[in-house]
Amino acid sequence: MEKASQDELLLSYLEGTLDELRLQALKTALESSPILRQRLAHLRMVHEVLSRQQLEIPATNFVARVMSNLHKRQSSISLSPRNGLMLVLGTTIAIGMLLMVMQAGLFNNMNMIDAVPVPQPGPSQKYIPSIPPISINFKLVVNILMGLNLALALVVLDRTILKPYFQKRAGAGL
Amino acid sequence: MISREEENELIDQILGGREEAYARLVEQYQRFAFTIAMRVLSDRNEAEEAAQDAFIKAFHYLKGFNRTARFSTWLYRIVFNTAVSYKRKHRVILSEIHTHDHASDDDTTMEKDDKRAFVSQAMEHLNEADRLAIQLFYLKEFSLEEVAETMGQNMNTLKVRIHRARLRLADELKKILKEEALTL
Numbered sequence: 302m303e304k305a306s307q308d309e310l311l312l313s314y315l316e317g318t319l320d321e322l323r324l325q326a327l328k329t330a331l332e333s334s335p336i337l338r339q340r341l342a343h344l345r346m347v348h349e350v351l352s353r354q355q356l357e358i359p360a361t362n363f364v365a366r367v368m369s370n371l372h373k374r375q376s377s378i379s380l381s382p383r384n385g386l387m388l389v390l391g392t393t394i395a396i397g398m399l400l401m402v403m404q405a406g407l408f409n410n411m412n413m414i415d416a417v418p419v420p421q422p423g424p425s426q427k428y429i430p431s432i433p434p435i436s437i438n439f440k441l442v443v444n445i446l447m448g449l450n451l452a453l454a455l456v457v458l459d460r461t462i463l464k465p466y467f468q469k470r471a472g473a474g475l
Numbered sequence: 476m477i478s479r480e481e482e483n484e485l486i487d488q489i490l491g492g493r494e495e496a497y498a499r500l501v502e503q504y505q506r507f508a509f510t511i512a513m514r515v516l517s518d519r520n521e522a523e524e525a526a527q528d529a530f531i532k533a534f535h536y537l538k539g540f541n542r543t544a545r546f547s548t549w550l551y552r553i554v555f556n557t558a559v560s561y562k563r564k565h566r567v568i569l570s571e572i573h574t575h576d577h578a579s580d581d582d583t584t585m586e587k588d589d590k591r592a593f594v595s596q597a598m599e600h601l602n603e604a605d606r607l608a609i610q611l612f613y614l615k616e617f618s619l620e621e622v623a624e625t626m627g628q629n630m631n632t633l634k635v636r637i638h639r640a641r642l643r644l645a646d647e648l649k650k651i652l653k654e655e656a657l658t659l
Contacts, residue, residue, distance in 0.1 A: 308642055308645075312638070312641060339649070340645060340649075343644075343645040343646075343648040343649055343652075344641065344642075344645045346590050346593065346594060346648060347594055347597070347641055347644045347645055347648065348641075349590065350590050350591050350594040351594070351609065351610070351613035352613055352615075353591075354610065354613055354614050355614075356506040356507065356509075356510045356614065356616055357506065357509050357510040357513045357522070358506060358509070359505050359506065359509040359522075359523055359526065360523060363501070363505050363509070363523065363526075363527070364498055364501045364502050364505060366527055367498075367501045367505075367527050367530045367531060368494075368495070368497070368498050368501070370527065370531055371494065371497070371531055371534055373531075
């Protein structure tokens with residue numbers, strides 16, 4: 302007898318679904334084969350142990366805890382999908398505008414903030430040194446702003462539109 | 476056990492605004508939900524949290540429940556998915572706790588019931604889906620259809636999983652018992 306069909310036979314035997322003819326054939330095979338008897342012993346052990354499993358018992362206040370937390374989940378989502386969509390649109394428009402401004406080359410030559418001109422001191426006044434111009438890479442600043450906007454748009458999209466939508470779909474589809 | 480009619484009546488009441496009626500459904504299915512979560516997470520605290528979360532989700536999705544299936548089947552699927560996502564989120568923490576729990580569990584069960592200890596040792600060699608399938612299958616409270624729907628698998632795939640898992644467990648038991656015999 303092949304191992305696969307032997308296993309089939311042994312499992313059917315354990316489930317009690319063998320007909321008389323196959324049962325007799327198995328009994329004969331078991332008498333003559335210690336390997337088959339060992340296999341049956343192992344499968345029986347699995348069958349017995351797993352059949353003894355029981356339902357787990359949760360804490361006694363399980364129901365009370367569910368009932369008291371019924372509305373806690375909702376409060377974590379403060380934006381409605383409509384407001385979320387508006388916010389996503391807003392951030393997308395902001396990104397678009399920044400992109401347009403960047404492409405127009407507005408920030409290409411803006412790298413310095415000139416210092417406020419200091420009035421020249423009179424002959425009797427003390428000399429005040431002028432403040433040096435501050436160097437700022439506006440292009441980099443705008444890029445960071447765009448990146449932040451994009452991240453915000455994605456988070457809002459996920460939290461207020463995609464997540465609730467898929468959760469609702471998963472709930473409805475079940 | 477509540478009948479399907481009674482269940483539908485409770486759902487109507489909940490949807491009509493009588494939220495306290497939901498307590499009856501939670502009471503009815505808490506053990507089943509907790510057992511599924513336990514089989515997925517193997518940790519009591521996490522399982523309780525996941526099962527509670529699933530009940531809360533089910534409450535909020537109740538409007539979308541189309542009643543073609545039983546509430547229980549629908550709920551078990553939510554519990555299963557919630558527990559699986561908990562497992563993904565807390566994989567690192569869980570693996571630490573699980574290892575600890577299992578070690579202490581083994582010590583006690585070895586004294587109480589050798590067979591159980593050997594089988595649980597063999598279970599470690601199964602992949603997660605096979606392990607879960609066989610554990611839920613052997614719980615008399617779940618039908619094969621329910622296990623298939625809960626795990627989101629078709630019946631044939633599930634049957635193959637269970638069959639394969641049983642044979643693999645027997646193979647592993649053979650190795651374990653052989654090693655055990657050698658150490659005696």
